[in-house]
Amino acid sequence: xxxxxxxxxxxxxxxxIFLILASSMELEYxxxxxxxxxxxxxxxxxxxxxxxIAVRIGTWLAGITWEGxxxxxxxxxxxxxxxxxxxHPLQAIAVFLLTLAIAAVFGAILGIVASYPAIRLREDYLAxxxxxxxxxxxxxxxxxxxxxxxxxxxxxxxxxxWLPPGTKEAGYILLSLSFAAATWLMLYRLSTSPFGRTLxxxxxxxxxxxxxxxxxxxxRMKVLALGSAMAAVAGVIYAxxxxxxxxxxxxxxxxxxxxxMVVLGGSGNPFGTLVGVAVYIFLDRTLAILKHYIxxxxxxxxxxxxxxxxxxxxxxxxxxxxxxxxxxxxxVKAKFxxxxxxxPERRLCK
Amino acid sequence: xxxxxxxxxxxxxxxxxxxxxxxxxxxxNELFVIVGPNGSGKSTLLKGLFGLASIKGGKILFNGxxxxxxxxxxxSKKGLAYHPQLNNTFENLTVRENILLAGYxxxxxxxxxxLENVLEFLPEIRGFMDRKVRTLSGGERQMVAxxxxxxxxxxxxxxxxxxxxxxxxxxxxxFDRILKLKTEYGLTVVLVEQNAKKALELGDRAMLLVTxxxxxxxxAEELLKHEDLASMYLGLRG
Amino acid sequence: xxDVNILLDALVYSNMLALLSLSLTLTIMTLxxxxxxxxxxxxxxxxxxxxxxxxxGVATYLTLPVAFLFGGVYALLCYVLIYxxxxxRGASFVMLMIASMAIDIATRSLIQIxxxxxxxxxxxxxxxxxxxxxxxxxxxxxxxxxxVFSTLSVAVLLSLLYILLMKTKFGIxxxxxxxxxxLAEVLGINVERVYAISWFLAGGFAGVAGFFLxxxxxxxxxxxxxxxxxIFAASILGGINSLPGAVIGGYVVGxxxxxxxxLLSQPPINMSTAYRPAIPFAILILTLxxxxxxxxxxxxxxx
Numbered sequence: 001x002x003x004x005x006x007x008x009x010x011x012x013x014x015x016x017i018f019l020i021l022a023s024s025m026e027l028e029y030x031x032x033x034x035x036x037x038x039x040x041x042x043x044x045x046x047x048x049x050x051x052x053i054a055v056r057i058g059t060w061l062a063g064i065t066w067e068g069x070x071x072x073x074x075x076x077x078x079x080x081x082x083x084x085x086x087x088h089p090l091q092a093i094a095v096f097l098l099t100l101a102i103a104a105v106f107g108a109i110l111g112i113v114a115s116y117p118a119i120r121l122r123e124d125y126l127a128x129x130x131x132x133x134x135x136x137x138x139x140x141x142x143x144x145x146x147x148x149x150x151x152x153x154x155x156x157x158x159x160x161x162w163l164p165p166g167t168k169e170a171g172y173i174l175l176s177l178s179f180a181a182a183t184w185l186m187l188y189r190l191s192t193s194p195f196g197r198t199l200x201x202x203x204x205x206x207x208x209x210x211x212x213x214x215x216x217x218x219x220r221m222k223v224l225a226l227g228s229a230m231a232a233v234a235g236v237i238y239a240x241x242x243x244x245x246x247x248x249x250x251x252x253x254x255x256x257x258x259x260x261m262v263v264l265g266g267s268g269n270p271f272g273t274l275v276g277v278a279v280y281i282f283l284d285r286t287l288a289i290l291k292h293y294i295x296x297x298x299x300x301x302x303x304x305x306x307x308x309x310x311x312x313x314x315x316x317x318x319x320x321x322x323x324x325x326x327x328x329x330x331x332v333k334a335k336f337x338x339x340x341x342x343x344p345e346r347r348l349c350k
Numbered sequence: 351x352x353x354x355x356x357x358x359x360x361x362x363x364x365x366x367x368x369x370x371x372x373x374x375x376x377x378x379n380e381l382f383v384i385v386g387p388n389g390s391g392k393s394t395l396l397k398g399l400f401g402l403a404s405i406k407g408g409k410i411l412f413n414g415x416x417x418x419x420x421x422x423x424x425x426s427k428k429g430l431a432y433h434p435q436l437n438n439t440f441e442n443l444t445v446r447e448n449i450l451l452a453g454y455x456x457x458x459x460x461x462x463x464x465l466e467n468v469l470e471f472l473p474e475i476r477g478f479m480d481r482k483v484r485t486l487s488g489g490e491r492q493m494v495a496x497x498x499x500x501x502x503x504x505x506x507x508x509x510x511x512x513x514x515x516x517x518x519x520x521x522x523x524x525f526d527r528i529l530k531l532k533t534e535y536g537l538t539v540v541l542v543e544q545n546a547k548k549a550l551e552l553g554d555r556a557m558l559l560v561t562x563x564x565x566x567x568x569x570a571e572e573l574l575k576h577e578d579l580a581s582m583y584l585g586l587r588g
Numbered sequence: 589x590x591d592v593n594i595l596l597d598a599l600v601y602s603n604m605l606a607l608l609s610l611s612l613t614l615t616i617m618t619l620x621x622x623x624x625x626x627x628x629x630x631x632x633x634x635x636x637x638x639x640x641x642x643x644x645g646v647a648t649y650l651t652l653p654v655a656f657l658f659g660g661v662y663a664l665l666c667y668v669l670i671y672x673x674x675x676x677r678g679a680s681f682v683m684l685m686i687a688s689m690a691i692d693i694a695t696r697s698l699i700q701i702x703x704x705x706x707x708x709x710x711x712x713x714x715x716x717x718x719x720x721x722x723x724x725x726x727x728x729x730x731x732x733x734x735x736v737f738s739t740l741s742v743a744v745l746l747s748l749l750y751i752l753l754m755k756t757k758f759g760i761x762x763x764x765x766x767x768x769x770x771l772a773e774v775l776g777i778n779v780e781r782v783y784a785i786s787w788f789l790a791g792g793f794a795g796v797a798g799f800f801l802x803x804x805x806x807x808x809x810x811x812x813x814x815x816x817x818x819i820f821a822a823s824i825l826g827g828i829n830s831l832p833g834a835v836i837g838g839y840v841v842g843x844x845x846x847x848x849x850x851l852l853s854q855p856p857i858n859m860s861t862a863y864r865p866a867i868p869f870a871i872l873i874l875t876l877x878x879x880x881x882x883x884x885x886x887x888x889x890x891x
Contacts, residue, residue: 029682033682035682035685035686037689117876120876121876122681123681123682123685124621124622124681124685125622125824125876127622127624127685128622128624128816128817128820128872129872129873129876131816131817132817132865132868132869132872133869135817135865136863136865136866136869139862139863139865140863142862143860143862143863252813253693256689256690256693259686259689260690263686297704297705297708298700298701298704298705298708299700299701299704302697302700302701302704303697303701305693305694305696305697305700306693306694306697306698306701308693309690309691309692309693309694309695309697310690310694312686312687312689312690312693313670313687313690313691313694316674316679316683316686316687316690317670317673317674317677317687320679320683402774422773422774423773423774423775423776426774426776432774437768437770437771438771439771440763440764440767440768440771440772441767441768442763442767443760443763443764443767447760447763447764450757450760451760451761451764451772451775451777452775454757454761454775454776454777455776498775
């Protein structure tokens with residue numbers, strides 16, 4: 001039996017998390033033209049921060065002393081911390097905000113570091129560099145046990161434990177969707193502002209844009225820092241929602257899915273991002289449900305990924321602009337001549 | 351029958367039209383010179399004649415046959431050769447390999463025979479047959495491109511500014527060979543040149559092209575002596 | 589001192605990387621964009637060989653040509669059905685790159701499904717498989733077959749490729765089509781056909797390289813992605829437009845990786861072998877920082 005409530009909670013929360021990720025990708029790729037194939041690394045930066053810190057701070061606040069290895073005991077202790085949080089909401093929120101802030105800063109710094117190669121390398125060299133860096137990051141998380149429990153993963157205390165069951169799940173959706181809304185609105189405002197226009201100018205005709213006196217390097221750094229911070233925030237929410245962080249979860253497949261969402265939805269248009277994430281979540285959850293009813297001699301997850309790969313190829317080949325295409329630039333004339341009925345007709349507008 | 355009969359030809363790229371309806375004829379075994387200021391469309395006209403630019407209107411007859419819609423590599427099979435200004439050789443291949451590629455569809459013996467003829471015509475090439483083209487000087491490269499066209503034994507060759515950026519000595523050598531094509535080999539030559547004076551001295555008939563239209567069509571020495579046109583468009587004093 | 593077996597392992601691994609790096613460079617020279625599905629070509633090849641072995645009972649080493657064939661055909665299909673049409677429609681560099689990523693995901697998933705099906709039908713316990721080797725007696729010394737055969741394969745394939753490219757008319761046409769496609773077209777060379785054939789060859793080389801994998805480690809579908817980093821490091825180290833450079837890069841990265849991992853895992857450093865990818869990554873970063881055009885820029889005059 002499928003619990004409809006939990007299903008909706010899952011869809012809602014994951015939609016929010018992925019929307020944040022997709023918005024960051026849209027900002028970097030759709031607007032500025034840099035496909036950040038290392039996206040999962042920044043996502044992991046946020047999640048690993050939570051994994052490494054949350055349970056440790058929680059036990060310190062709760063006055064619990066650690067006995068035993070971090071790796072084997074983290075789940076036990078994070079459960080204890082969750083119980084503590086149930087009666088100490090303010091401390092829970094504080095831990096959440098603290099880890100959020102640290103993760104966002106960490107993500108931004110990583111983004112700035114990544115912007116150095118992003119400026120100098122052509123896109124495919126950059127891609128392999130970022131993918132490889134992300135993989136090393138994951139391997140480190142997987143092998144250095146004190147960080148996030150190595151292959152066992154780490155438990156993350158429930159920062160919404162103080163909400164009664166039923167409300168708590170709603171709390172997670174609310175958390176995820178409000179951050180997602182804020183992020184998306186930020187994307188939208190940036191996209192329609194002069195900043196966004198400059199980004200697209202750099203994307204489409206870099207040489208010309210640089211002659212207009214725009215410091216390309218600064219723009220790239222800002223965008224990558226912001227995009228990476230966004231991805232880290234998504235990682236934070238993901239970690240708290242999942243209740244655990246497992247290094248192997250943060251593999252390049254996640255980056256691929258985000259790219260799919262942005263390209264399918266329509267790169268260069270923030271509304272496309274909304275659509276792309278929705279389509280993916282829909283397909284993903286549908287397949288997850290089907291899994292219960294169809295028995296195949298092979299793992300249906302593979303069929304799902306095959307399907308996603310083919311979808312992306314079809315979009316690239318036959319509808320590269322995506323579902324919601326980028327809107328053409330408002331030219332000076334169009335804006336100038338919109339007219340407001342009061343001023344006399346302008347000569348240029350005939 | 352003229353070699354080229356061009357009527358109302360319009361040529362351009364994409365939506366842009368550069369040649370606005372030109373009509374002219376090129377007769378057999380003549381050295382037909384096309385001159386004009388920068389940007390007049392001389393290169394575009396040649397590309398249109400060879401099939402590398404988009405024909406927007408008009409007609410081209412080559413030796414009586416309508417080739418207006420024929421693709422480029424088909425035109426070369428009809429005996430028309432084209433020597434572009436840039437990018438006319440494979441830089442990372444040797445001279446020998448370049449010439450071999452030009453004669454790709456010939457069988458071994460035929461290729462050997464023709465190569466001998468080409469080397470007689472351009473003996474300088476013997477000296478650097480096995481060097482990579484990118485190690486050669488500008489003039490040497492133009493000779494390689496020349497040889498690549500000659501191996502096809504065409505009946506008509508069109509040159510697009512073959513002496514651009516060459517030393518005067520090299521330029522003279524190229525001009526000398528081009529003239530030989532007409533006088534000794536009986537080819538028809540169409541020559542687009544920036545060096546108007548020298549070209550007009552060599553040529554039989556000339557065409558002055560200005561912003562895509564013909565401003566003069568007639569004997570070469572007439573254009574050379576024509577005070578207004580020569581000084582206005584060609585920078586020559588009377 | 590280092591154990592001889594480690595050195596031989598480094599040799600076999602490098603042989604494999606050299607073929608993969610060479611073939612990747614070949615595809616980049618024609619498509620101008622890196623192919624993220626390249627490692628998967630090797631896996632497609634070896635699964636083809638494995639199928640033949642298991643289903644028809646053909647002796648291991650005899651299935652090598654099948655690996656070539658599977659890798660070659662799959663690469664050809666990718667080029668003809670996806671990359672070439674996209675390029676002709678004016679797809680941008682980045683779009684081709686994303687397409688290669690999509691092809692990687694789709695291919696890996698396909699192989700995963702196939703591996704599941706094989707496991708189901710063969711009723712074996714594990715999805716990963718290995719090939720059993722033969723021991724050869726060379727000059728009185730016992731040597732694993734793979735050492736000899738992989739080295740031999742590389743030598744033969746490289747020689748054939750050299751002869752093809754330098755001594756045959758077709759090979760010259762191929763080099764011309766790669767260097768200056770419009771000029772080659774004008775001379776009457778069918779550039780599309782030349783590119784398709786070079787993709788077939790590249791896929792074949794990758795398939796042969798993939799064939800060596802199960803002799804060293806249990807081979808599973810994800811391996812194609814895991815070896816992608818060393819392949820790229822080798823290609824970039826060699827210089828992205830140089831075939832000889834790619835081969836040299838393959839050996840440098842391969843030997844560094846195996847020896848480096850072994851040495852670093854010994855006391856006093858005791859680094860876990862899981863950090864193995866750090867070595868090709870370091871080579872990649874150093875190359876991009878210090879010698880961006882790769883080793884080939886040392887012996888060829890810059891253009």
